[in-house]
Amino acid sequence: MKKPDVKLVILGDVNVGKTSLLHRYTERRFKDTVSTVGGAFFLKQWGPYNISIWDTAGREQFHGLGSMYCRGAAAVVLTYDVTNWQSFAELEDRFLALTDTASADCIFAIVGNKADLTDECASVPHPEAERDACPCPSPVSTTKSHKQVVKEDAVALYKRILKYKMLEEKQCQAAEAMCFETSAKSGYNVDLLFETLFDMVVPGILRKRAEGLSQTVDLMECKGTGPKSSCCY
Amino acid sequence: MDRKHPENEEALQSKSLSWCSPCLIDHAEPAPISTNVTLDVGDSELDLDGPSLIERDSFDNELLEKQTEVVIAERADNIDDDEKEDKCGGLHAESLDQEGEQMQNALNEVDSYKSTFSLASKVQPKEDECIQKDKCELGKLDIEDEGSSEDRDLSDSVSTDNTLEDSSEFGRPAPVLAGSTGNHIEGPGGRMSGPSSPLLEQSGGSSALSHRDEDVTAESWRLHRKHVFVLSEAGKPIYSRYGNEEALSSTMGVMMALVSFVQSGENVIRSIYSEDHKVVFVQQGPLVLVSVSRGRQSEQQLRKELQYVYYQIISMLTQGSVARIFERKKNYDLRRLLAGSEKILDGLLNFVDSDPSFLLSAVHCLPLSSSLRDSLSLILQKAITPNLVFSILIAKNQLLTIVQEKAVIEDARLEPADLHLLLNLIRASSAFQAGEIWTPICLPLFNPDGYFYAYISYLDPPECTVCLLLLSTDKEAFYSVAECKRRIEESMRTQNSLQSIAAIQSYSVVQVGVSDLRHFMYKPFDVPDNCKQLTQFTSPEMEAPYSIEEERHRLFDMYRYLHSRIHSSSRPLKLIYHVAEKETLLAWVTSKFELYTCFSPLVTKTSAINAITKLLRWIKKEEDRLFIRYPPKYSTTPNPSKGSRGAKGGSDRQDMTDNGFLSLL
Ligand SMILES: Nc1nc2c(ncn2[C@@H]2O[C@H](COP(=O)(O)OP(=O)(O)OP(=O)(O)O)[C@@H](O)[C@H]2O)c(=O)[nH]1
Ligand SMILES: [Mg+2]
16 A cells, blocks of 8 residues: 655635645546535655645534644645635634644645636735625636735735744745645646645655654654555555 | 226215315314224235225325325324323413414514415414314414423324315314315415426436525525525524525524514424415524425424434534534524535435435345345454444445444444435535545434544545445544555455445346336334344335436325325324325335335236235345345444443544634634
8 A cells, every 4th residue: 555655734714625726636627526524635646755635624614623634744735715815814813723733844835726716907905894704705706806815915924824833934935935826727826836845845755764753653653664554644 | 097996986975075165174083084994914914995994185286186095094092192282282272362463463474475485374363262263264383382292303283284185184183273274276376386396396406506596586496395494593594405595584584583482482383384385393402494395295204304404414513512602602603614514405405305215214225145245244344443433335325234333333223314414425525536535423313412533435436336434433543444444445356346346236126026016115123133223124226107307206205195194193004005196006014114115007906915915025035135134243442431422422522622613702
């Protein structure tokens, strides 16, 4: 059995398109989705490495599981919907705390999805008025929506996250490089997002191997590398 | 169909009397049903030739003239019930009398929403103990004394199915505020005169999104066969089967007004009968569930369906957290937690409307040679890890095998309803087909307050027909449970199990070898020494003429009707011989089984009886293939108390709560 070397977790509010992004990347298409229940586990072969990916549910109902999915993660993708300010605000309010269980050198990416829906010119800054709207995002329409979150907001959030994690920006990637705008529908920037992250976690895998040490108890147990050992995820 | 059949004539005569009379006859005594019919249950021999009541029935408007029915009824076991009802009736009469004016206002309010609901409620306040039937023309409000039957939610205090045109249909001796249902099918605005067939309407399993976007003021919205609403006690909308809950908030407000008005009189509203709708209310903790149905399903059945909806919500949130949330904040918007779950509830309601498992409260397992089933069970039995409690293999939405942890099975058994909820979750979330799922799930009948953690994965991608479901009590066990799946996969590969499973066919009724038999549903009751077994039923594939969805629904409706008659709380029946236009049905319940059969319309009573005898013999012979005889067990927990109900679940719940819900409030 393939043994995952590293873990990547996708977080974000309901309906922002986490599952769609992963589908687009793995299956090269945009298909109908159902709201995720709990979390879905995938294994991705990346060169000689196996990367495990958790596509988590955005529903508040499953909030309690979040820290379990994040445990020991090497990369966390914080996803929002560019047409929905609330989905962006939730990242800080609800999801950031879940990443406390992630690996100490965890890589963060901030992803604004559904870029295809926005009409760049129509973008408006933080529409406070719409924040307290109904909790369910409005259904996808064919007309262009207002862009509610611009890339500068994401960059600012990224810097706040580094501060929260007590990391220095110069040791990490430049904020601009870690904020993506994507469209699962058109495929825009989707490969770029995943492949950038995969490339970034590889040094971590090598470092870990070199050290011969692992971050978590789980990893300790399976240093024997028996073919059937159940850990090392 | 032969209209000169003697029964038909008899029926027409016996019916014409009651049709002519302007109002329903209120039978103070049980209906004049036959008493000297002998029913020999022991030997599977039926005797339908004795004098028996022949009922006519209006299953469908156009069938009106074409049906006869032989009913052999069990009586004399309802005296207690009737007495109870009697008292309730009195009580209500009192309280309603005092507040007659207020009641009138509330009902007027309903009237003003008639355009939305077609609720023709012209119930007059009562003036004295004697019910003014002639005055109450259209509506019937069925209210029940609080607490008197909270538990027996399957009983309905008034058994009248207002779509029946049948002299034996009447309210209980002292029905509460019962009015004549006034449902003259010939009259204008008869329920079947709608432009679209409800069956056709129902058959479209169209996407949930379009249902959500439906215009709730449109005629098409009103024509839906069965609406289901869920609201909180504060009147906040939580779920609507069709249309957006937001758009329906005023409608739900009226429902809540009705509920709380009746509550203020220390009563519980249970149902409202109108000319062409039945409105059934179920209150469960802080949630109110309402079903508005145009079909002829019994109140009892609708009530049970609402119960399933409640259970599905509980399976996602647990009863305890729902209660706590509303204790803290009465007007909490539960959709915050359920957003995204609508498709699961939509799926459940479609499932309930098309699969007899819910009606029969039994699990449908795929017929399988016992050697193959045993080998699959053995594979599951060998792939275990601590805290694993159930290993379930599903193919084509039916059960292949289930293996349970020893300690758990001694504690309690898995209820069919819990398994249905799991199957619905898998069915409604086609996204499960990718990846391996790990999700908390509560099995409300097993323990309404604890979570299990479900591992769900398909074993045959990309076809995705064979699904493995592993339930653990340990939230952190994903990786070790996933490892069990690898082992199961491995064993199945070496034994070629997937090919064997792919070859499994549900059986055809032709295999039974009984001419004229078109379809049946057979549910054996647990025999005492086997009581830990899962309740199951068996049924062949629906074939021509029921291969068309519309016909399938029609047959299912007839089964539901027979089921409601068999299980009527006022007058349960043992045997029904029902001659319809396109088929003849026979339903029979004994201490050992419940059986529904469907024959071609040309069958005679004698040949139907012979056919059933043959069918029962065939089932006996095939028993090992048709049912899971002895669910195997394994032991995964060195400390048996750990895996059992309550203890572990409790701590997990705490966990979820602390991490999740409470922080929101
Ligand atoms: N226009 C557009 N729609 C998208 C895009 N990505 C996702 N959607 C739509 O948004 C809806 C939600 O997508 P999902 O991928 O299921 O969202 P999710 O984040 O996985 O949601 P949860 O699993 O409930 O947390 C679906 O109707 C998608 O079709 C996108 O890039 N553009
Ligand atoms: Mg998803």
